[in-house]
Amino acid sequence: MCKQKFATTFGGNLKKMPQLKELQDLATQVRRDIVRMVHKVNSGHPGGSLGCTEFFVALYNEIMELKEGFDMNGIGEDLFFLSNGHISPVYYSVLARRGYFPLEELNTFRLIDSRLQGHPTTHEGLPGVRIASGSLGQGMSVAIGAALAKKLNNDPHIIYSLHGDGELQEGQNWEAIMFAAGKKVDNLIATVDRNGQQIDGATEDVMPLGDVRTKFEAFGWDVMEIENGNDLEAVIAGLKEAKSRTGKGKPVCIIMTTVMGHGVDFMMHTHAWHGKAPNDEQLEVALAQNPETLGDY
Amino acid sequence: MKKYIDQGKNDTRSGYGAGMTELGRTNPKVVALCADLVGSLKIQEFIDENPERFFQVGIAEANMMGIAAGLTIGGYIPFTGTFANFSTGRVYDQIRQSIAYSGKNVKICASHAGVTLGEDGATHQILEDIGLMKMLPGMTVINPCDFNQTKAATIAIAEHQGPVYLRFGRPKVANFTPADQKFEIGKALMLNEGTDVTIVATGHLVWESLIAAENLENQGISAEVINIHTIKPLDEEAIIKSVKKTGCVVSAEEHNFLGGLGESVARTLAIHHPTPQAFVATQDTFGESGTPAQLMEKYGLNNKAIEKAVLEVLEKKA
Structure with a gap:
């Protein structure tokens, strides 16, 4: 399955820089995938997935240097680690549309005998995934380990990771944040999805995160912000800026403000759709707001 | 022996x-x-x-x-x-x-x-x-x-x-393993052949089992001692083969009897060859401060405890 041709979305030409319009079309299609996947099995996490759609589309189609095919060690390419594994729908959609596995496999999301488990895992050998995540707060440590391996291998490629903001309540993150700065892990770009929402409500009500930027800076990180993480151009520009800041002795953190549920109006600005599937009528509304662009799976 | x-x-x-x-x-x-x-x-x-x-x-x-x-x-x-x-x-x-x-x-x-x-x-x-x-x-x-x-x-x-x-x-x-002995994961080591009882031990309790076997020999009891250095995967074949000969077993470990080597042995034997067993292990308790020797004595983890367990399990043999 790994042998499937890469970059089917863009005519198989990886060298060609996709136009912004093409990426926007891809983002719209990914949003359709997300709500359709979650609707089909009446479970899953659409809110954070929709909010991070631009990030994933940009990362996998514009930012990361990727080899063809998939091997676990990933030497000679950039790697990505998803720490907040519950937003698997956006991850699976983008991986499939980037050619890591057949698009039709999105039909198996959360079903028995599927490689597309509720939360991403290596256990069934899904190409593109290098670590299991779901139990929160573990991804940054793993990303640091992979970054250290890159340095040992004299591999100049970069490690990217994504973390939910609520997830920063897990203490292990701060062990990792301390390590990355203290040990100068400067080939790491950790992005925090600052949507301000978690299962029980607003992050600032559940357990105030306060000034995340200042906290990372106090630990010794180079911190930058993407103020509108649902503006594709802004995300691309932000990620490029972050990349330019690597290799300078500090890990790089992007605080990326997004709207949970972005692109589906009734899912926006609320934590209600963190982990809830739309019903049939709601699906129709969501799809109408995101017209088919590249073809449904 | x-x-x-x-x-x-x-x-x-x-x-x-x-x-x-x-x-x-x-x-x-x-x-x-x-x-x-x-x-x-x-x-x-x-x-x-x-x-x-x-x-x-x-x-x-x-x-x-x-x-x-x-x-x-x-x-x-x-x-x-x-x-x-x-x-x-x-x-x-x-x-x-x-x-x-x-x-x-x-x-x-x-x-x-x-x-x-x-x-x-x-x-x-x-x-x-x-x-x-x-x-x-x-x-x-x-x-x-x-x-x-x-x-x-x-x-x-x-x-x-x-x-x-x-x-x-x-x-x-005590350091008694030959320095040139290759380590094979999952392969139990027969340390002493015997006919009356099998002692399967792991970690620090292996040496204590050898001392116990020597003491038992002086009482006319022939104890087989097996070093189970790998608890998972367990060398089931070695254990089953031994108890088919001896008819009873003592497991010995520096661990709670819940979840340790003894339980793995009991499970194996329950399925393949039900056998009377005694457990030398801590009895669902926390430890405490003390010297290692004092703690081994108090929590029943030394050669004397193994010897006692052997005598008990021999009583249960058909």
Whole structure:
């Protein structure tokens, strides 16, 4: 399955820089995938997935240097680690549309005998995934380990990771944040999805995160912000800026403000759709707001 | 019975350190991590010889497990080092998700296991770690008995693909394994052949079992002693073969009777060859401060306790 041709979305030409319009079309299609996947099995996490759609589309189609095919060690390419594994729908959609596995496999999301488990895992050998995540707060440590391996291998490629903001309540993150700065892990770009929402409500009500930027800076990180993480151009520009800041002795953190549920109006600005599937009528509304662009799976 | 010679008391953790030194020289993919316990884990020589392959993570064991998982992505073989308590219970979910479920080639190396840690007391004396680790799918669990065997096990697990829990201890104990004996994961070692009772022992209790067998021989009881250094995968064949001959078994371990070697043996025999069994293990209790010898005595983990268990189980033989 790994042998499937890469970059089917863009005519198989990886060298060609996709136009912004093409990426926007891809983002719209990914949003359709997300709500359709979650609707089909009446479970899953659409809110954070929709909010991070631009990030994933940009990362996998514009930012990361990727080899063809998939091997676990990933030497000679950039790697990505998803720490907040519950937003698997956006991850699976983008991986499939980037050619890591057949698009039709999105039909198996959360079903028995599927490689597309509720939360991403290596256990069934899904190409593109290098670590299991779901139990929160573990991804940054793993990303640091992979970054250290890159340095040992004299591999100049970069490690990217994504973390939910609520997830920063897990203490292990701060062990990792301390390590990355203290040990100068400067080939790491950790992005925090600052949507301000978690299962029980607003992050600032559940357990105030306060000034995340200042906290990372106090630990010794180079911190930058993407103020509108649902503006594709802004995300691309932000990620490029972050990349330019690597290799300078500090890990790089992007605080990326997004709207949970972005692109589906009734899912926006609320934590209600963190982990809830739309019903049939709601699906129709969501799809109408995101017209088919590249073809449904 | 066969005589075993103590080549000079030494600690199993130093066996780990010696194994790491050798791996540092022979396997460029081996990297070491430690959570502020370099002296306790005896890995200074590895660090001196391979500074670029050592990662000091500070007092942050959860982060250490995650970093170790990440280092495998890129082809490295990470060996994490801290006390057994902080290697398992403290970081169970990190091991479960980032290492075991993710199938990462991490070697979790744990010193100061059991009550023989001594004076530091129960906060540090984990007696549940074998159970915790053996319950994780895909995890190999090894508890070598002395310096030489720990060194050999350390070297052997680098060649094994997959997560391993390697458990060893703090006190200096008899070192009787031949220095050149190769370590075979999952292969029990027949130390003394006997006909009346089988003693299956792991870790520090192996030497105590040999002493017990000698004492029993003086009473006319022929005890077979098997060193089960690998609790998972368990050498079921060796155990079944032995009890078919002897008709009863004593398991001996420095661990709670819940979740330890004894339970694995009981399960195996219940399925394949139901056999009377006695358990030398702690009885669902925490430890406490004291000298290793005092604690082994109080918690029934020495040769006298094994001897007593043998006499009890012989009564149950049909």
